[in-house]
Amino acid sequence: MSKPTEGHIVKRFDDQLTHLHGLVLEMGRMVVEQLRRALDTLDAEDAEAAREVAERDQEVNRLDNRVDDELVRVLAMRAPVARDLREVMAVAKSVTDLERVGDEARRVAQLTQRLYGNSGSSPNPGLLRDFFELGQDVIAALETTLRAFESLDLDLAVEVLHNDEALDGEFQAALRRLSTYIMEDHRNVGHVVEVVLGLRALDRIGAHAKNIAGYIIYLATGRDVRHVPTGSLIEEFGTGG
């Protein structure tokens, strides 16, 4: 079976769509790397490295612009329809979400800068206990999403939708635990607020991964699954294996 972007009589069209598909994966790998580095700076308490990560978000933004340019060119030149049109739409929407993931990774890097960049007191290490775990889970969700996008694997896309519910649960649990630190010692409040904002960034990344999983389902099946309850999607698309 040929790749979904291939098989056109006009070979150049194949190349353009394959290239666009590849750019999403490239951008995806880039933001995963950004998030991983941001978490590393937090672990290493290295505010200087965090500043570099935050600056590198510009590269993600540049790639976002480049993909947009190519999308406009394909629309103008090829007037894509059917699956090709859905490919173009899915790429356009996915890169928007990935660009936001880049922004959220930058926020995690900025958390490092806020917690460790000044000479003030270091935060209670317990505050970040859930943070790294949630960070790893979010990275896993992104990586699964990218694999699903690469091969248009509906099973993997549904897995992302399914796991997003677990991520939501982890996020809520982390918030509850953080509140106990405030009750324990109100001097933790400033640090807790920072960590909550960081957790919120991770939670948003999980939501972006879920969005992209939805675009994959749209691309492959033509079904718009936004605003459809996850449970019914898992039932509808998750039967294979």
Next chain:
Amino acid sequence: MNSIPYEAETGMVEREGMAAGAAQPGEAEAGRDASPKAEDRRTVGDYTHPSAVMECREVNVHYGDKHAIHDVSLDVGANEVIAMIGPSGCGKSTFLRCLNRMNDTIDGCRVSGSIRLDGQDIYDRKTDVVPLRARVGMVFQKPNPFPKSIYENVAYGPRIHGLARSKAELDEVVQTSLEKAGLWAEVKDRLDQPGTGLSGGQQQRLCIARAIAVSPEVILMDEPCSALDPIATARIEELIDELRGNYSIAIVTHSMQQAARVSQRTAYFHLGDLIEVGETADIFTNPRHRLTEDYITGRFG
């Protein structure tokens, strides 16, 4: 494996659209080619229209030994533009020409099945093709005005069909027809000049005015823009959209973009079979049959 539904999702949908008045499906199936491909060639989508002007059921066309159209069932609805697309030789033009019996004159051409206009079988022995072709008009690929004046081109039909009782009435029919065809302003001062002296786009609009002049119910268009430049094409497409208010239009086009722009429903033909019918927006975003998808995305090999 549940990855790409490219093959899996192109499964057929039962012909639920089979209207009560249609021929018994079993009869047609019995005479059908039993090759393994037959299943793939059943029409996907609802070929009926809630307010059909023309109802075609199990239409077969043979040119001598060649079986050009196989069991095609399709409605043309009131006030709709239905586009017929497909590769060369797929039967779309042949099917279109069945709708006003343009195939009658072709030697060895046999049409079977039923084609009804307002419930009346147009292939009935009692049907006279001359009034039929007034009710189902036609516009061809190449503009073909009569070698007469602009006025006479439009006046000819109403005159032979006895649709105007006086010169004044005829003048009015000519004027309103030319107005509806968007040509009046350009030709009103030279109605006595030959129609063949107009530009290609103007000639095509003159042919449309000629078709409109006899108050048809349906207008058939066989690639009406393929000989025109993009601006003349845009004018005709705009005109088609306006005409939809009063007429039903069936258009055969090689331009997929044109089908997407002008029609509400699209029918995809392939090697004499009607493969898929549906809302144009659905066909061009999420076609259900693999053959349709391959064709409209430019993958047809």
